Amino acid sequence: MKVEIWSDVMCPWCYIGKRKFEKALEQFSQKDRIEVEWKSFQLNPDMKTDPSRSIVEYLADAKGFTIDHATQMLDNVTNVAAEVGLEYHMDKTVLANSFDSHRFIQFAKKNKLGDAAEEQLFHAYxxxxxxxxxxxxxIDLGTKIGLGASAIKDVLESNQFAEDVRKDIYExxxxxxxxxxxxVLDRKYAVSGAQQPETFLxxxxxxxxxxxxxxxxxxVSLAEGDSCDIDGNC
Structure with missing residues (x-):
């Protein structure tokens, strides 16, 4: 059964949700029959990559928050992340448009490494x-999961997988x-947000x-012995 997960690299709750879903999946007796597919989504497609700006400044400007309020929000999500074993350093987060990251994920998915790519990106960010x-x-993240550096470079320097990203966003x-x-589970049920493992389970x-x-x-055949087939062969 397929489980599709829409997420964005810059979403702190997506990494937390990944961990909570993984915990639920570990407890699920039929986990070997579950196929997980990561789908692209952009929370802010117009965001400009700007390493000089902090995430606190971005939140304050984008949402109209005070610096103190934005800092408190980030501290809260950092504490929640710690509860599921994740170590967030939001003060070091680099504001980055996620479109190329999603193209990278789509390339990884083609090579059956979608989940590994998501994990690397979340941890890096x-x-x-x-x-x-x-x-x-x-390229560095891709080589860590077994993708070829030159192949990743070719993808990123072209427009490859851009349409796949847009298709996911349209979906x-x-x-x-x-x-x-x-x-989205089997295209019938949906769970929104980083719910508790019990909800996912x-x-x-x-x-x-x-x-x-x-x-x-x-x-599954456990043992085979002498028999006759439907053609009358014994």
């Missing part, structure tokens, strides 16, 4: 304070995504039960 719009950074509009993370169980009725597991 929130923990290491790296510029995830920088091509050299993306998000069609299924009603208004914020991320957004989890319940959604997995309910959606899988319905999916399994239409997709029964194949029988």
């Amino acid at each position: 929130f923990t290491e304070g790296k510029n995830t719009a920088d091509h050299a950074t993306l 998000a509009q069609q299924v009603g995504v208004r914020g991320v993370p957004f989890f 319940g959604a997995l169980q309910q959606s899988f039960q319905e999916w399994e009725k239409e997709n029964p597991a194949p029988l």
Whole structure:
């Protein structure tokens, strides 16, 4: 059964939601029959990459917050991240447009490394304070998960996978995504936000039960002996 997850690299709740969903999946008895697909979404497609500005300044300007209020918000999300084992350093976060990051993820998905790419990007952005719009950074992250440096360079220096990103964003509009993370299970059930593992587990169980009725597991042969086949051969 497929679980699609719309997310953006710059969304702190998406990394937290990833960890909570992973915890639920570990507890799910049929986890080997779950396919996870990461989908592209941009919270601010017009954002300009600007390493000179802090995330606090950006939030204050974009939302009309005071610096103190913006700092308090970031401290809160940092504490929540710590509860699921993530180490956020929001003071080091680099403001970066995420479009090329999403093209990088789409390339990784083609090579069955979508989840690994998401993990590398989240960690680079929130923990290491790296510029995830920088091509050299993306090449370095890609080689860590087994992608070829020259292949990543070719993708980033072209327009490859741009249409895949736009398609995901269009799909998000069609299924009603208004914020991320957004989890869609078997295109029937949706879970919005970084919910608790128990919520994810319940959604997995309910959606899988319905999916399994239409997709029964194949029988596994435990032993074979002498027999006759349908053509009369014995």
